[in-house]
Amino acid sequence: MTSGELTKSIPDIDTRYSLALADLNSNSSVSLREIARIYDLPRSTLQARWKGRRSAKAFHTTQQRLSVHEEDALIRWIDTMTAWGWPPRIAQLESMAKQLMEAKGDRKPLGHNWYLSFLCRHPGFKT
Numbered sequence: 388m389t390s391g392e393l394t395k396s397i398p399d400i401d402t403r404y405s406l407a408l409a410d411l412n413s414n415s416s417v418s419l420r421e422i423a424r425i426y427d428l429p430r431s432t433l434q435a436r437w438k439g440r441r442s443a444k445a446f447h448t449t450q451q452r453l454s455v456h457e458e459d460a461l462i463r464w465i466d467t468m469t470a471w472g473w474p475p476r477i478a479q480l481e482s483m484a485k486q487l488m489e490a491k492g493d494r495k496p497l498g499h500n501w502y503l504s505f506l507c508r509h510p511g512f513k514t
Contacts, residue, residue, distance in 0.1 A: 403428060404436055411437055452497065457487045462509060477502050 397403050407426040411419060411433075419437065423430040436442070453461070464483060468475050475483070481497055484505075488494075498504075506512055 401442065404433065407433055408437060452493065453484060453487060460487065465512060480505070
């Protein structure tokens with residue numbers, strides 16, 4: 388399979404990085420440059436990931452005000468409200484997020500466009 392075919396069959400870049408790193412760890416006879424070419428990934432980024440650097444997406448999850456589990460709770464709440472025929476509005480979503488934050492002692496206000504970032508992280512929801 389050529390690298391172009393591989394890219395088409397595995398469009399998710401995180402999956403390609405995982406597979407490339409597994410190949411690097413299991414097959415020492417193939418160079419990092421060759422594996423980067425096979426998986427159609429930037430060599431420098433693959434090398435940084437191999438040395439332990441996290442992806443930008445993984446890094447930014449530590450910067451978010453709500454944890455992954457709290458956002459999952461918000462998603463379940465949105466799904467439940469939508470199933471009942473009451474899809475929440477943005478103000479309701481922000482109110483629920485504030486309640487989750489207050490429950491853990493975080494009283495700082497949300498950013499002005501917090502909901503836009505939330506919707507970008509969870510593209511299955513539309514406003």
